[in-house]
Amino acid sequence: MSAILPPSERVWWNQPIDKLEFIWIAIAFIWSLTMFGMMIWWHIYGNQNLANETYKTTKEMFAAKAQAVVDQYTVRTETDKQVPVVKPPAGSDIYLIGRLWDWWPIYELEKGKTYKLHLSAMDYMHGFSLQPQNINIQVHPNYDHVVKITPTQAGTYSIVCNEYCGIGHHTMVGRVYVK
């Protein structure tokens, strides 16, 4: 009987499965396992895995750490707002603050070197969206997310905010230089 009526066979459980239907289920099952395996495989062999390292923090604590790095390694400032451009040594911990409505400070990184980038927000959530790379990470207040990044191409990059954060959201754009 049709799908809007009760099954005509009382014991529908014993009806044989159509052959093509069965083949499709088998194929779909293998594909499901493949996709599951792919994520694990990438953790072992891939170079782009989002770090899990996260600490609870407070806005004040995080801001103080960022300020310390800025005080030590600022090389110049940019724009009318005097945003510091910070050139930290390779391998060091660097702190990026997301707040209404900017990313602070600007970093100047070396191509091929790895940095420990700490991300946190000062007010609402923000979205770290590195362009034109297209790497997108959610940034929470009170969480310090430590991502090890290794820039592979030189250039000027922008950090667009892609988590809605109020009326000035569209002006929240930061910058990273890779030399």
Next chain:
Amino acid sequence: MATTYRICPRSGLQFDTAAEKLMRFHAVAGVLALLVGGIMALGVILTRWPAIKLLPADTFYMVLTAHGIDMLIFWIIFFEMAVLIFASSTLLRCRLAMPKLAWVASILMVIGAIMTNVAIFQGESSVMFTSYVPMQAKPHFYLGLILFAVGALLICFIFLGTLVVAKAEKTYEGSIPLVTFGALTACIIAIFTIASGAIILIPTFLWSLGYIREIDSLMYRVVWWGLGHSSQQINVSAHVAIWYAIAAIVFGAKPMSEKVSRTAFFLYILFLQLASAHHLLSDPGLSSEWKIVNTSYFMYFAVLASMIHGMTVPGAIEQAQRLKGYNKGLFEWLRKAPWGNPAFSSMFLSLIGFGFLGGISGVMMGAEQLNMLIHNTIYVPGHFHATVVIGTTLAFMGLTYFLVPVLFKREVLFPGFAKIQPYLFGLAMYVVALVMMGAGTLGVSRRHWDMAFAGAPMAYEWPGAAYLMMGLTGIFSCIAIVGGAGWILQIVLSILFGKKLEEGEIRSTPIPLTLPAPTTGSTVHPPATPGTMVLALIFLTAFILYYFVNWKYLSSLWGLS
């Protein structure tokens, strides 16, 4: 008041009069929400279309909040309540349990919907439908959602109660129909979903009143998406059930295998609640192990279920058509399908679009690492306009073409327009979903007023192709809006002014369902379905290619560890 029943002369279906009124009420409430959401869609798209940029930023975010809530929550859930009532009392030919309570629930839902809308249009609750903390809306924004959810929860219980009534009063024999089984799946997931919603929205409401000092933003996202994503599985279950229903109504199609289709629905129940992880793959504080297990619904068993439905629905149609003699070649059954019947064309466009556009993109961006390419870009709305608009909304629209004569007892006006409406709305939406995904692949943000970053000290310049994609999104969205508005107009006018149709016999006792005697022994062997298999293999090929192309793209990014 005694229960009465109406036998519809056009479909043979039997409606409990009280249930029938409730269904009409929910269908109409849903369409009104769709109307408001649709007007908002126009505001959204005319602002995101870079060449037009109609609204100022604050209005845009308000309108976008209203669009998300009226569409995703109010339109879809109101309609789903009608589907639940239909799949229980109508398909099982029994009385609805507790009709008075059902009215209380329905009124609660309407009050909730109005309250939240009022809060949004007062302007200080532009927090998007996700209402992420610590951004705060006015208390009645949350309260409206809570009331709406309570109403919906009550109707879920009435659905379950009606199943019990049917069983106790023996209005059917054997197992419940597959479509009712699908609705049961939706109902069970809905109960889980609404519970998650209560766990997070009630504290958030108290927080907005000042009784709670702080709500952790990560915890909010974890629990909120237990509501937000799992509720999408209600939609999937509901629209898959409708696919089966339309296939049954239009073709008399019978499921290829009751066992397979029911097991597939059951997999939804087992694994779908894990899916809140889809939205947390690029968040801090959660381990990769947790992300992988949850995002894949434990090894993609729910995706497996959808792939099964994706084959068995067209497979059932192919079998039915071949039994009618459309046996030539691989695709005569499909060519000779009633493409001018809007119920069928909506359903088929919904099926193909949901699978090819919504399904493939969803699984791709649900891979833990690939999500970093996509998170919060306009790819995400691109994906879910393929699922909730092409998948769910279009299926609901198709079903409505059937319901107007059967439930509202009116002839559908403008049959010429009805023929093309599914293509106008559906195909335009295909393009909208695709170009939004295209823009998202280039990085363009969702929920973003100005891609030119006016006033930003360090503006970024998107590539020209991104502007092109957003321009195309604008153009095709307008076409889709014409198709959607046309549907609303047509349905509303038909209900109000369409030719009245014969009501049918009214009785005071239900006629139980009697089935033809089981045909054990001499079962006709159903024909094979090679055409469907070819379609399925084309789908799989597209899926595999697209999936690995994105891994290739990921491998070109900066190193991250």
